Amino acid sequence: GNSVTQMEGPVTLSEEAFLTINCTYTATGYPSLFWYVQYPGEGLQLLLKATKADDKGSNKGFEATYRKETTSFHLEKGSVQVSDSAVYFCALPDSGNTPLVFGKGTRLSVIA
Protein backbone atom coordinates (compact mmCIF):
# COMPACT_ATOMS: atom_id res chain seq x y z
CA GLY A 1 0.00 0.00 0.00
CA ASN A 2 0.87 3.68 -0.01
CA SER A 3 3.15 5.03 2.69
CA VAL A 4 4.84 8.18 3.95
CA THR A 5 8.14 8.76 5.67
CA GLN A 6 8.74 12.00 7.51
CA MET A 7 11.79 13.30 9.29
CA GLU A 8 12.10 12.38 12.93
CA GLY A 9 12.10 15.06 15.53
CA PRO A 10 12.12 16.75 17.73
CA VAL A 11 12.97 19.92 15.88
CA THR A 12 13.84 22.95 17.98
CA LEU A 13 14.04 26.39 16.38
CA SER A 14 14.32 29.94 17.52
CA GLU A 15 11.47 32.32 16.73
CA GLU A 16 11.63 33.73 13.17
CA ALA A 17 13.78 30.84 11.92
CA PHE A 18 13.04 29.01 8.66
CA LEU A 19 11.31 25.66 8.98
CA THR A 20 11.49 22.60 6.76
CA ILE A 21 9.95 19.25 7.70
CA ASN A 22 10.68 16.58 5.12
CA CYS A 23 8.05 14.14 3.90
CA THR A 24 8.49 11.58 1.14
CA TYR A 25 5.85 9.20 -0.08
CA THR A 26 5.38 5.93 -1.94
CA ALA A 27 2.14 5.71 -3.84
CA THR A 28 0.29 4.07 -6.65
CA GLY A 29 -1.20 6.76 -8.83
CA TYR A 30 -1.42 10.37 -7.68
CA PRO A 31 -3.36 10.61 -4.45
CA SER A 32 -3.95 13.83 -2.55
CA LEU A 33 -1.29 14.70 0.02
CA PHE A 34 -1.91 16.29 3.40
CA TRP A 35 -0.24 17.98 6.32
CA TYR A 36 -2.02 17.86 9.68
CA VAL A 37 -1.03 19.68 12.86
CA GLN A 38 -1.69 18.64 16.45
CA TYR A 39 -1.42 21.24 19.19
CA PRO A 40 -0.86 20.02 22.75
CA GLY A 41 -3.88 18.22 24.19
CA GLU A 42 -5.90 18.50 21.00
CA GLY A 43 -6.89 16.43 18.01
CA LEU A 44 -5.34 16.79 14.58
CA GLN A 45 -6.32 19.66 12.33
CA LEU A 46 -5.92 19.86 8.59
CA LEU A 47 -3.14 22.35 7.86
CA LEU A 48 -2.95 22.12 4.07
CA LYS A 49 -3.41 19.77 1.17
CA ALA A 50 -2.46 19.33 -2.48
CA THR A 51 -4.44 17.27 -4.93
CA LYS A 52 -2.13 16.87 -7.93
CA ALA A 53 1.45 17.13 -9.05
CA ASP A 54 2.99 20.62 -8.80
CA ASP A 55 0.10 21.85 -6.65
CA LYS A 56 1.13 24.05 -3.76
CA GLY A 57 -0.93 23.90 -0.61
CA SER A 58 -0.70 26.84 1.77
CA ASN A 59 -2.21 27.99 5.06
CA LYS A 60 -1.14 30.17 8.01
CA GLY A 61 2.22 30.89 6.34
CA PHE A 62 2.98 27.20 5.80
CA GLU A 63 3.51 25.83 2.30
CA ALA A 64 4.11 22.44 0.70
CA THR A 65 4.49 21.52 -2.96
CA TYR A 66 3.47 18.17 -4.43
CA ARG A 67 6.66 17.00 -6.18
CA LYS A 68 6.07 13.96 -8.36
CA GLU A 69 9.70 13.79 -9.55
CA THR A 70 11.10 13.48 -6.05
CA THR A 71 7.96 11.95 -4.46
CA SER A 72 8.11 14.60 -1.79
CA PHE A 73 5.76 16.99 0.02
CA HIS A 74 8.01 18.97 2.33
CA LEU A 75 6.46 21.45 4.75
CA GLU A 76 8.03 24.91 4.92
CA LYS A 77 7.50 28.17 6.75
CA GLY A 78 9.63 31.23 6.37
CA SER A 79 9.43 32.55 9.93
CA VAL A 80 8.14 30.36 12.75
CA GLN A 81 6.46 31.62 15.89
CA VAL A 82 6.21 30.17 19.38
CA SER A 83 2.57 29.41 18.61
CA ASP A 84 3.66 27.01 15.84
CA SER A 85 4.97 24.59 18.45
CA ALA A 86 3.07 21.38 17.73
CA VAL A 87 3.36 17.94 16.16
CA TYR A 88 3.09 17.83 12.37
CA PHE A 89 1.91 14.80 10.41
CA CYS A 90 2.23 14.06 6.71
CA ALA A 91 -0.52 11.81 5.29
CA LEU A 92 -1.98 10.31 2.13
CA PRO A 93 -4.75 7.82 1.32
CA ASP A 94 -3.77 4.20 1.16
CA SER A 95 -4.12 2.56 -2.22
CA GLY A 96 -7.57 2.69 -3.75
CA ASN A 97 -8.59 5.84 -1.88
CA THR A 98 -8.97 3.93 1.36
CA PRO A 99 -8.30 5.62 4.72
CA LEU A 100 -5.42 8.00 5.34
CA VAL A 101 -2.01 6.65 6.23
CA PHE A 102 -0.03 8.94 8.53
CA GLY A 103 3.65 9.47 9.12
CA LYS A 104 4.95 9.13 12.65
CA GLY A 105 4.85 12.85 13.26
CA THR A 106 7.50 15.50 13.81
CA ARG A 107 7.46 17.51 17.01
CA LEU A 108 8.40 21.16 16.57
CA SER A 109 9.36 23.38 19.47
CA VAL A 110 9.87 27.08 18.85
CA ILE A 111 11.65 29.07 21.53
CA ALA A 112 11.47 32.82 22.00
Add this chain to the structure above:
Amino acid sequence: DAGITQSPRHKVTETGTPVTLRCHQTENHRYMYWYRQDPGHGLRLIHYSYGVKDTDKGEVSDGYSVSRSKTEDFLLTLESATSSQTSVYFCAISSGTANYGYTFGSGTRLTVV
Protein backbone atom coordinates in the same frame (compact mmCIF):
# COMPACT_ATOMS: atom_id res chain seq x y z
CA ASP B 1 -14.34 20.76 16.07
CA ALA B 2 -17.94 21.31 17.13
CA GLY B 3 -19.25 18.81 14.54
CA ILE B 4 -17.58 15.81 16.13
CA THR B 5 -17.38 14.86 19.78
CA GLN B 6 -15.78 11.94 21.57
CA SER B 7 -16.74 10.55 24.94
CA PRO B 8 -15.39 10.03 27.45
CA ARG B 9 -12.36 12.32 27.20
CA HIS B 10 -10.46 10.33 29.81
CA LYS B 11 -10.96 6.85 31.19
CA VAL B 12 -9.07 4.54 33.50
CA THR B 13 -10.14 0.91 33.46
CA GLU B 14 -8.91 -2.41 34.73
CA THR B 15 -7.44 -5.20 32.65
CA GLY B 16 -10.09 -7.59 31.41
CA THR B 17 -13.02 -5.19 31.57
CA PRO B 18 -15.03 -4.16 28.51
CA VAL B 19 -14.81 -0.54 27.40
CA THR B 20 -16.81 1.39 24.82
CA LEU B 21 -15.75 4.69 23.33
CA ARG B 22 -18.24 6.85 21.50
CA CYS B 23 -17.84 9.13 18.53
CA HIS B 24 -20.76 11.40 17.65
CA GLN B 25 -21.01 13.67 14.61
CA THR B 26 -23.51 16.28 13.55
CA GLU B 27 -22.17 16.72 9.99
CA ASN B 28 -24.04 13.81 8.38
CA HIS B 29 -20.76 12.56 6.93
CA ARG B 30 -20.71 9.10 5.45
CA TYR B 31 -17.23 8.04 6.54
CA MET B 32 -16.03 7.61 10.13
CA TYR B 33 -12.72 6.29 11.42
CA TRP B 34 -11.05 5.19 14.63
CA TYR B 35 -7.29 5.65 15.06
CA ARG B 36 -4.98 5.16 18.00
CA GLN B 37 -1.96 7.36 18.67
CA ASP B 38 1.11 5.99 20.39
CA PRO B 39 4.62 7.43 20.78
CA GLY B 40 6.87 6.28 17.95
CA HIS B 41 3.96 4.96 15.89
CA GLY B 42 2.05 8.04 14.85
CA LEU B 43 -1.60 7.30 14.08
CA ARG B 44 -2.70 3.80 13.21
CA LEU B 45 -6.10 2.87 11.82
CA ILE B 46 -8.22 0.52 13.94
CA HIS B 47 -11.53 0.35 12.07
CA TYR B 48 -13.52 2.53 9.76
CA SER B 49 -17.07 2.82 8.47
CA TYR B 50 -18.32 3.81 5.05
CA GLY B 51 -21.99 3.84 5.95
CA VAL B 52 -24.55 2.60 8.45
CA LYS B 53 -23.73 -1.02 9.30
CA ASP B 54 -20.79 -0.96 6.84
CA THR B 55 -17.43 -1.29 8.54
CA ASP B 56 -13.98 -2.59 7.74
CA LYS B 57 -10.80 -3.43 9.61
CA GLY B 58 -7.68 -1.35 9.75
CA GLU B 59 -4.05 -2.04 10.48
CA VAL B 60 -4.47 -2.74 14.23
CA SER B 61 -7.98 -4.17 14.60
CA ASP B 62 -7.20 -7.16 16.84
CA GLY B 63 -8.96 -6.81 20.20
CA TYR B 64 -11.36 -4.13 18.94
CA SER B 65 -14.85 -4.20 17.49
CA VAL B 66 -17.02 -1.39 16.14
CA SER B 67 -20.65 -0.68 15.45
CA ARG B 68 -22.49 1.94 13.48
CA SER B 69 -26.26 1.65 13.79
CA LYS B 70 -26.93 5.25 12.74
CA THR B 71 -25.08 7.83 10.70
CA GLU B 72 -24.09 10.02 13.63
CA ASP B 73 -22.59 7.45 16.00
CA PHE B 74 -19.58 5.17 15.67
CA LEU B 75 -18.74 3.06 18.70
CA LEU B 76 -15.41 1.42 19.44
CA THR B 77 -15.43 -1.48 21.90
CA LEU B 78 -12.55 -3.16 23.63
CA GLU B 79 -14.10 -6.48 24.59
CA SER B 80 -11.49 -7.25 27.27
CA ALA B 81 -9.07 -4.40 27.79
CA THR B 82 -5.33 -5.08 27.99
CA SER B 83 -2.46 -2.83 29.01
CA SER B 84 -1.28 -2.71 25.39
CA GLN B 85 -4.49 -0.85 24.57
CA THR B 86 -3.49 2.07 26.74
CA SER B 87 -3.43 4.86 24.18
CA VAL B 88 -5.07 8.00 22.90
CA TYR B 89 -7.96 7.20 20.59
CA PHE B 90 -9.09 9.58 17.88
CA CYS B 91 -12.24 9.53 15.83
CA ALA B 92 -12.35 11.24 12.45
CA ILE B 93 -15.02 11.92 9.84
CA SER B 94 -15.01 12.74 6.15
CA SER B 95 -17.71 13.62 3.67
CA GLY B 96 -16.14 11.55 0.89
CA THR B 97 -13.16 9.31 0.41
CA ALA B 98 -9.88 10.01 2.17
CA ASN B 99 -8.88 12.38 -0.65
CA TYR B 100 -11.29 14.87 0.91
CA GLY B 101 -9.37 14.93 4.18
CA TYR B 102 -10.65 14.41 7.69
CA THR B 103 -12.04 16.30 10.65
CA PHE B 104 -10.81 14.89 13.94
CA GLY B 105 -12.34 14.72 17.38
CA SER B 106 -10.44 15.83 20.46
CA GLY B 107 -9.50 12.31 21.48
CA THR B 108 -10.05 9.89 24.37
CA ARG B 109 -7.14 9.08 26.63
CA LEU B 110 -7.59 5.49 27.82
CA THR B 111 -5.45 3.95 30.53
CA VAL B 112 -5.70 0.22 31.25
CA VAL B 113 -4.26 -0.73 34.64
